[in-house]
Amino acid sequence: MNKEQAPTERSLIEQFLDDNVLFLGPDTGIMRDHSVSIPTEQESAAVVAWADRSEDINLIRNRLQTACNESFDMVEQMGAAPGAKWGDLIAGIFSCQGDLALSSAGGVLIFSVLAQHPQKFMLKYWKDDPTVGIREGDIFMHNDARYGNIHNTDQSLSIPVFHEGELVCIVGSIVHEGENGACEPGGMPGGAESPYDEGLKMPPLKVGENFEFRKDLLTFLQNSVREPKLQLEGMKSKFHACLRIKKRVEEVIADYGVDAFLATVRGTLSDTEMEVRRRLQTWPDGKVLSNVFADSTLRENVLIKIRCEVIKKDDELIIDLRGSSPEFLNRANNTVLASMKGMLAQLFLMFVWPDLPRNQAVFAPITVLTDPGSALNCSPEAPNAQSMMTFFPAFTAVQNAIPKLLFSAGFRSTDIVACWYNMITTFVYGGSNQHKELVGNVCADLNGMGGAARATRDGEHSIAPIFASMADIGEQELIEEEVPMMKLVPHKVMVDNCGFGKQRGGHGYQQIVTHKDTQAWGYMVNTIGAKFPSTYGIFGGYAPGCYPLCKVKDVNVFEVMKDQRELMRFTIDEIMNEQPFPDATYSSHHAGLQFELADAGELYMITQGGGGGYGDILERDPADIVKDWADRIVSKHTIENIYHVVMDYATGAVDQDATDKARAAERKSRLARAKPYKEFAAEWTKATPPEGLPFYGSWDDPTVLHLGTPDNTCPADAIVPVMMPDPKDVEIAKLKAELAALKQA
Amino acid sequence: MSTDSAATPDLSGVTIEDGKVAITEYLAIDLDKETWHCRRCDQNLGNARGPYKEALMVYEREPSEIHDPAIDPEKYEFTYAPDPAWCRIIEYYCPQCATQMEVEYLPPGHPLTLNDLQLDIDALKARHAAAISGSEQGGQP
Numbered sequence A: 001m002n003k004e005q006a007p008t009e010r011s012l013i014e015q016f017l018d019d020n021v022l023f024l025g026p027d028t029g030i031m032r033d034h035s036v037s038i039p040t041e042q043e044s045a046a047v048v049a050w051a052d053r054s055e056d057i058n059l060i061r062n063r064l065q066t067a068c069n070e071s072f073d074m075v076e077q078m079g080a081a082p083g084a085k086w087g088d089l090i091a092g093i094f095s096c097q098g099d100l101a102l103s104s105a106g107g108v109l110i111f112s113v114l115a116q117h118p119q120k121f122m123l124k125y126w127k128d129d130p131t132v133g134i135r136e137g138d139i140f141m142h143n144d145a146r147y148g149n150i151h152n153t154d155q156s157l158s159i160p161v162f163h164e165g166e167l168v169c170i171v172g173s174i175v176h177e178g179e180n181g182a183c184e185p186g187g188m189p190g191g192a193e194s195p196y197d198e199g200l201k202m203p204p205l206k207v208g209e210n211f212e213f214r215k216d217l218l219t220f221l222q223n224s225v226r227e228p229k230l231q232l233e234g235m236k237s238k239f240h241a242c243l244r245i246k247k248r249v250e251e252v253i254a255d256y257g258v259d260a261f262l263a264t265v266r267g268t269l270s271d272t273e274m275e276v277r278r279r280l281q282t283w284p285d286g287k288v289l290s291n292v293f294a295d296s297t298l299r300e301n302v303l304i305k306i307r308c309e310v311i312k313k314d315d316e317l318i319i320d321l322r323g324s325s326p327e328f329l330n331r332a333n334n335t336v337l338a339s340m341k342g343m344l345a346q347l348f349l350m351f352v353w354p355d356l357p358r359n360q361a362v363f364a365p366i367t368v369l370t371d372p373g374s375a376l377n378c379s380p381e382a383p384n385a386q387s388m389m390t391f392f393p394a395f396t397a398v399q400n401a402i403p404k405l406l407f408s409a410g411f412r413s414t415d416i417v418a419c420w421y422n423m424i425t426t427f428v429y430g431g432s433n434q435h436k437e438l439v440g441n442v443c444a445d446l447n448g449m450g451g452a453a454r455a456t457r458d459g460e461h462s463i464a465p466i467f468a469s470m471a472d473i474g475e476q477e478l479i480e481e482e483v484p485m486m487k488l489v490p491h492k493v494m495v496d497n498c499g500f501g502k503q504r505g506g507h508g509y510q511q512i513v514t515h516k517d518t519q520a521w522g523y524m525v526n527t528i529g530a531k532f533p534s535t536y537g538i539f540g541g542y543a544p545g546c547y548p549l550c551k552v553k554d555v556n557v558f559e560v561m562k563d564q565r566e567l568m569r570f571t572i573d574e575i576m577n578e579q580p581f582p583d584a585t586y587s588s589h590h591a592g593l594q595f596e597l598a599d600a601g602e603l604y605m606i607t608q609g610g611g612g613g614y615g616d617i618l619e620r621d622p623a624d625i626v627k628d629w630a631d632r633i634v635s636k637h638t639i640e641n642i643y644h645v646v647m648d649y650a651t652g653a654v655d656q657d658a659t660d661k662a663r664a665a666e667r668k669s670r671l672a673r674a675k676p677y678k679e680f681a682a683e684w685t686k687a688t689p690p691e692g693l694p695f696y697g698s699w700d701d702p703t704v705l706h707l708g709t710p711d712n713t714c715p716a717d718a719i720v721p722v723m724m725p726d727p728k729d730v731e732i733a734k735l736k737a738e739l740a741a742l743k744q745a
Numbered sequence B: 001m002s003t004d005s006a007a008t009p010d011l012s013g014v015t016i017e018d019g020k021v022a023i024t025e026y027l028a029i030d031l032d033k034e035t036w037h038c039r040r041c042d043q044n045l046g047n048a049r050g051p052y053k054e055a056l057m058v059y060e061r062e063p064s065e066i067h068d069p070a071i072d073p074e075k076y077e078f079t080y081a082p083d084p085a086w087c088r089i090i091e092y093y094c095p096q097c098a099t100q101m102e103v104e105y106l107p108p109g110h111p112l113t114l115n116d117l118q119l120d121i122d123a124l125k126a127r128h129a130a131a132i133s134g135s136e137q138g139g140q141p
């Protein structure tokens, strides 16, 4: 543009451009900002007017909180989606500027920080647009993560609330609905190679007026997914939950006046932010570095580095994730920055300050730095359906770092926690069910993640997902009424499946699945960590191990076991090691399984992960070992070679003297086999990743990113996106080379 | 927005032992001497303004020693043990009492996380200026 342009000419051009926007993509300003909006004049005046009536404000806040919880329960009870039934949702109240001020206490707290973006988009672009507008009775929905969401399988619904013609708030609900018409069933396509493989893509969209859905738009949405009945049902339950919160808001306004309501909403946001800053003030100032390595794109094993520096200064926290892996332009494991921020925010909501109100102000004092174009801040053209595969590891990187600052904090509202298991280990399914309906969704038992060890006690077995403090794993019998899957071993806690330590992580379970009575049925699994553990211990505690996907194919267990029940084994290791079904094919894989049709009676087997350990294994109380032995969750090998405890296995009596001796001997041998830091580092450290290891991200210098080889690099501030070859092409090339070699010989 | 930094922050959760501030499960800082110490044996672990890890003993562990493969590695490519070509366990011990203070999982040859914890010692001193002169102070674990 010519610098000499006259001001009027420039504004004419700007006006022309503003009036002729060809496409309203995600607004980068809205998407990058997670701070709380500056109060409107009316909000500020309301806060001042109600400043000395904190008891009333507290009462109103509790009424609104109860309204959010009530609506949460409504969706959980009415919703047909497995996600709704297990609590993978929230319901909440947004300020008139779109900030989430109050939300249901349970459910998926990631939403607490990222449900605001579509509301802000609507307010900025639709409110004054003569073809859209925001009016009493309007119903809006959205699901595209690029406009603010975890992933496209979640659908939000919101309605504006007016008082005397003025917008006073927006109330909304967001639910993991599941099926969304993507290239694979169930809503989270690990096989997506572009955003256009991810199915339904709603930007904020007005789907109803006068409190009714528009039939044509409803039909369009139903036509876009594999479960049209579920789509309708999900919309109705969210809508009625929103109507309930709206009613409660109107009751509050009727009782106290609109200013009291505005003062409560605004005050909740500013009080929360102030309280977080006060708490951060009690942390020591300093810097913690933590590296995490994700080992898969879900299609192939690669090492994806998440580099994380957490810097605490005064009342602010900076999470610097620069130096992490570049984005994968044709893989689904990238995350939109806002989605990751939501995940990081709920680390604080769930594990650090669970006593704070669930709203976005909790994250306001926290700054997140990333390299644009990295896997943690991907471009709009990169698919993000499995963003969890990088934002869960990013969560773990921060969870791993926080205890080093929190341990000596002056104020804490929780125990010190190691790293929680961080993968959604379960089956996504798709096909025709026993009622001849097409279905596609995910099993609720992804929620059975092993809890991490804490400073004062062991982690709990298969207790809760990292993204929801209260969630259910579902009832197997109920699931079997709807889908033709049978879990031959539904949830069997696996021996030694945890991070060992002074306090051990909670264990995860094994599950063995098959199906029958269906014309077509298939499975997907979305889990990384088959080569490199996905989560870690702290303060000398170990990580849990790795988790393969195991299959037994070319067999129908219902037929072969008809007269031979004794063939069945109840652990994956027994089935794989003993191979009890003759002529079957046994194989193990990484647990990124794209949708795969299976025959009736074939076995698919996965293991839910355990939590990270806390502290030195040699400090574990032998009495705790005895208890674990009685519970059959620890092996003799681990007791003797890892914990160095000597006990009588029949009676459970510990030989304390022998244990002390064994542990003293182990301490001696530790010092004998170890080397001083500098000597060790000099031998260990290499200048580049090893040849043959597909490594992505920075090695030593955070400003230089490796792109899969020791020599191929790019600057972190000018990222070259990664394109991966089709795994089938890689396999074909390998087979062709083998064939050529055989022909030569 | 910033809270009043002049106000004394809440220090009720801080543990002071033998005049040293407990920093982690195994580390404490002597604010007078500005030194890191092992909380189990009081071993001096060097300048608190520098990395404590330089004072530790380090060992590289084959991951399957801790993480049992569970399914036969001869038969199957993927087991419950990490792939040693991708992942190694680095263990850090106190040079005196051999307490395992830290464990890291790293790709072979990846630089060790030397500066995993760098505290602002001046700020820490200011924070504890009042509290440190007192005797034993029990805090949260």
Ligand SMILES: [Zn+2]
Pocket: B038, B039, B040, B041, B042, B043, B094, B095, B096, B097, B098, B099
């Ligand atoms: Zn020591």
